[in-house]
Amino acid sequence: MTKVSMTVNGKAVSGEVEGRTLLATFLREGLGLTGTHVGCDTSQCGACVVHVNGQAIKSCTAFAADLDGAKVTTIEGMANPDGSLGTVQQAFQDHHGLQCGFCTPGMVMSAAALLAENPKPTEAEVRHHLEGNICRCTGYHNIVKAVLAASGQDVGQIAAE
Amino acid sequence: MPKDQGIGARSKRREDVRFLTGAGRYTDDINVPGQTYAAFVRSEVAHGKITKIDTSDAEKMPGVVKVFTAADFDGKGGVPCGWQIHDRQGNPMLEPKHPILAEGKVRYVGDAIACVVAETLEQARDAAEAVVVDIDELPAVMDMKAAVKGGALVHDELGSNLCYDWGFIEDNKAATDAAFETAHHVTTLELVNNRLIANPMEPRVALGHYNRAMDDYTLYTTSQNPHVIRLLMGAFVLSIPEHKLRVVAPDVGGGFGSKIFHYIEEAFVTHASRLINRPVKWTSTRSEAFLTDAHGRDHVTKIELALDKDGMFQALRTETYANMGAYLSTFAPSVPTYLHGTLMAGNYKTPHIYVNVKAVFTNTVPVDAYRGAGRPEATFQLERVIDKAAREMGIDPIELRRKNFVGADEFPYQTPVAVAYDTGNYQATMDVLEKIADLAGFEKRRADSAKKGLWRGLGVNCYIEACGIAPSNLVGQLGARAGLYESATVRVNATGGIVVMTGSHSHGQGHETAFPQVISEMIGIPESQVEIVHGDTANTPMGMGTYGSRSLAVGGSAMVKATNKIIAKAKKIAAHLLEASDGDIELKDGKFTVAGTDKSVDWGSVCLAAYVPHNYPLAELEPGLEETAFYDPSNFTYPSGAYACEVEVDPDTGKVTVCAFAAADDFGNVINPMIVEGQVHGGLAQGIGQALLEGAVYDENGQLLSGSYMDYAMPRADDVPFYTVDHSCCTPCTHNPLGVKGCGEAGAIGSPPAVVNAVIDALQRAGKTNVTHIDMPLSPSRVWAAIQG
Numbered sequence A: 001m002t003k004v005s006m007t008v009n010g011k012a013v014s015g016e017v018e019g020r021t022l023l024a025t026f027l028r029e030g031l032g033l034t035g036t037h038v039g040c041d042t043s044q045c046g047a048c049v050v051h052v053n054g055q056a057i058k059s060c061t062a063f064a065a066d067l068d069g070a071k072v073t074t075i076e077g078m079a080n081p082d083g084s085l086g087t088v089q090q091a092f093q094d095h096h097g098l099q100c101g102f103c104t105p106g107m108v109m110s111a112a113a114l115l116a117e118n119p120k121p122t123e124a125e126v127r128h129h130l131e132g133n134i135c136r137c138t139g140y141h142n143i144v145k146a147v148l149a150a151s152g153q154d155v156g157q158i159a160a161e
Numbered sequence B: 001m002p003k004d005q006g007i008g009a010r011s012k013r014r015e016d017v018r019f020l021t022g023a024g025r026y027t028d029d030i031n032v033p034g035q036t037y038a039a040f041v042r043s044e045v046a047h048g049k050i051t052k053i054d055t056s057d058a059e060k061m062p063g064v065v066k067v068f069t070a071a072d073f074d075g076k077g078g079v080p081c082g083w084q085i086h087d088r089q090g091n092p093m094l095e096p097k098h099p100i101l102a103e104g105k106v107r108y109v110g111d112a113i114a115c116v117v118a119e120t121l122e123q124a125r126d127a128a129e130a131v132v133v134d135i136d137e138l139p140a141v142m143d144m145k146a147a148v149k150g151g152a153l154v155h156d157e158l159g160s161n162l163c164y165d166w167g168f169i170e171d172n173k174a175a176t177d178a179a180f181e182t183a184h185h186v187t188t189l190e191l192v193n194n195r196l197i198a199n200p201m202e203p204r205v206a207l208g209h210y211n212r213a214m215d216d217y218t219l220y221t222t223s224q225n226p227h228v229i230r231l232l233m234g235a236f237v238l239s240i241p242e243h244k245l246r247v248v249a250p251d252v253g254g255g256f257g258s259k260i261f262h263y264i265e266e267a268f269v270t271h272a273s274r275l276i277n278r279p280v281k282w283t284s285t286r287s288e289a290f291l292t293d294a295h296g297r298d299h300v301t302k303i304e305l306a307l308d309k310d311g312m313f314q315a316l317r318t319e320t321y322a323n324m325g326a327y328l329s330t331f332a333p334s335v336p337t338y339l340h341g342t343l344m345a346g347n348y349k350t351p352h353i354y355v356n357v358k359a360v361f362t363n364t365v366p367v368d369a370y371r372g373a374g375r376p377e378a379t380f381q382l383e384r385v386i387d388k389a390a391r392e393m394g395i396d397p398i399e400l401r402r403k404n405f406v407g408a409d410e411f412p413y414q415t416p417v418a419v420a421y422d423t424g425n426y427q428a429t430m431d432v433l434e435k436i437a438d439l440a441g442f443e444k445r446r447a448d449s450a451k452k453g454l455w456r457g458l459g460v461n462c463y464i465e466a467c468g469i470a471p472s473n474l475v476g477q478l479g480a481r482a483g484l485y486e487s488a489t490v491r492v493n494a495t496g497g498i499v500v501m502t503g504s505h506s507h508g509q510g511h512e513t514a515f516p517q518v519i520s521e522m523i524g525i526p527e528s529q530v531e532i533v534h535g536d537t538a539n540t541p542m543g544m545g546t547y548g549s550r551s552l553a554v555g556g557s558a559m560v561k562a563t564n565k566i567i568a569k570a571k572k573i574a575a576h577l578l579e580a581s582d583g584d585i586e587l588k589d590g591k592f593t594v595a596g597t598d599k600s601v602d603w604g605s606v607c608l609a610a611y612v613p614h615n616y617p618l619a620e621l622e623p624g625l626e627e628t629a630f631y632d633p634s635n636f637t638y639p640s641g642a643y644a645c646e647v648e649v650d651p652d653t654g655k656v657t658v659c660a661f662a663a664a665d666d667f668g669n670v671i672n673p674m675i676v677e678g679q680v681h682g683g684l685a686q687g688i689g690q691a692l693l694e695g696a697v698y699d700e701n702g703q704l705l706s707g708s709y710m711d712y713a714m715p716r717a718d719d720v721p722f723y724t725v726d727h728s729c730c731t732p733c734t735h736n737p738l739g740v741k742g743c744g745e746a747g748a749i750g751s752p753p754a755v756v757n758a759v760i761d762a763l764q765r766a767g768k769t770n771v772t773h774i775d776m777p778l779s780p781s782r783v784w785a786a787i788q789g
């Protein structure tokens, strides 16, 4: 067992982990941050995406022990300080970008990372960026629309919501 | 101005707030003090006799609490099948036992042989690897047509791999055959409806908790229908009376049918918890999900359509081999039969129809309902054969469909395959489609594609489905071992807020938002005053759950019925308060008024009076305001639609790109258009996935080759376009109070034939006239091979 300390959603945390403990497991089981989901075991689905030191990563592919000192943001850290939904979250609600909600934390984290890098992405760029996030419910229409809307673009012309 | 409350409003989903902030509560998020973890030892071969299970090494490993084998379930039942089919001779289907842990034989890769329960998940997994299992391998039964001719048996005691040979309707057979004899033209098509894996993004989880002090059980599980699980597991598997068994299905991350069924893991954790007197949790990995979640589709079909010289359909005949897998999953036998044969009339007037289905056991994962369940299989073959017939006869495919439609004035329409459609307007739906898909502009778009060296094609088709499942007495006659009503308890609180306890279950459908819209409309109070409770047998009335696009049509109707009882009682209270007769009381905008006067009392005051009955007609009326209703539908509902897909085919690589997809649906009345459109979008992606990407592939030894997201191609954001969807053509259902039909499966039912028709169209227009069919998924290699001829 190794001791790791991180800053998660702005709070200092620490815990004992095995060498094989994944970041996703540490967040969910160790810290009780169950918003980060695990949807696969081959690093394909993106339900587990979080930000580590400002980069979006799949938390099922990172070992917690390797991330001593890291700054981690999870879906639980995305709302505004007053508890209201952040921009990307709000756009997902406004445009019905989620149904069962299981892929949603990863989608939001992934979309937020895209917008940080590319504040006005095209539809094609959004679709390409979200390739690593599988959603089985929405058919992606409203997710793509939500991300474009979150970037401040007018989505009024996009085919029926 | 669009409405912002009630029926028809695009109310934003209230459940989103918790899902968007990481505050959802899915089954795997639940942990119980003292919990242990289960890891299954699963068969690595498709078929074999178990000669030895040695658990001794595993038992000594750190943290291991107990290693379970079939012996620990002595005297317990197998997981039951909920539907019994009778074959052409009237004999019941063959029905094997499906034990919790394998008894003597393994029958598919993934079949559970033993299970380790340990202090941690890692310890359980490590010890599971130390369980030694010796298996004498037997030949794997894989090919359905070969399997019914003899050879190895999946279940020796059954004496055959043929589960049933079903004819529908047997009495139609002679007349159908005769119509083929005299037909002007017969179009024949052989096709495969590819095997799919539902893949809800949340893998299955089951957490069993036996409480010795109370002698009761709680099962937390990823289910679409907790009451059904309680009934099946309690009554048939573990003999636990229902008052001692609580089943909770909290937030569930998608289902698409695969979470309807009662799985062995649920029974395992529940019983194991009793044996070790500690909670037991099992969380499926995605790899395990591929190997153990019920698969869908997997039909091999020959369909023949007889037409007269004008293209009028004369008769339809099909023969289908339907894969059941190794055991009968909960509703498996009903899928290729009553959810498939009954839909073979489609949107058309075909006088004679005969459907034959042979259901076959193979050494594969059990196959059961997946989004659409039987109806996509029916729609696909019918709409493909119509397209082929149109080409053969030189008739425009849309024209051929329009000629044969059931006319708007012909409803109710009795089909030759038992069901009677209540409403529809297929010409009008097709009109909408032609407009929203801009079919007139196709030739120009085709020319633009050609400039890029791409072959553009247009595929159009219709669909009909039977939803709102289902009239209990009818399905009882057809072999269902359950009723298919739905329930709701409407509890009005003293200060006027309402809680609805529903037997429906939401795993993405947005009931928590849409159901309050209905009540808000009925009473005239804000939606925010209504809360929906679902998913827990401890606090909801017995309900059958959510599948088959039934929640609103059946569950919503139960809620309306209960709310009507509430309103009737509230009017009596209001009448007393207003010193009037209850027949004169009107309810509008949350206010009770004596008709023709300005005397009124508001909703809140009536509710308060019900619970603080100081001024109250206690002699005639009980205090309180709470009502329960069960609703049993009198017919199925029949959503229908017309879909159009445009594709570009790259002739050099065979790659197909979906450029545009338009869906014109008739769902009857719509409560929340935003949610309805989202349901269609999701279905379309799944249908496009089936047509172009997805396929569960086994090798001849029964190894699942497509066992992960690296091998099973899920549709991703850049595989699909923005869709154009429209549900303005509305013929309300005539037999439920909301006039709703259901929208959950339409997209997945209607889209595969549109995509395939489009690809064939592209190839035909490019001169590849010998290509009349390609089996799904239309992968680049298959399309490329077809182009090469």
Ligand code: FES
Binding pocket: A037, A038, A039, A040, A041, A042, A043, A044, A045, A046, A047, A048, A049, A058, A059, A060, A061
């Ligand atoms: S759980 Fe990390 S990619 Fe699927």
Ligand code: FES
Binding pocket: A097, A098, A099, A100, A101, A102, A103, A104, A134, A135, A136, A137, A138, B201, B253, B254, B508
């Ligand atoms: S909302 Fe269910 S998987 Fe995306």
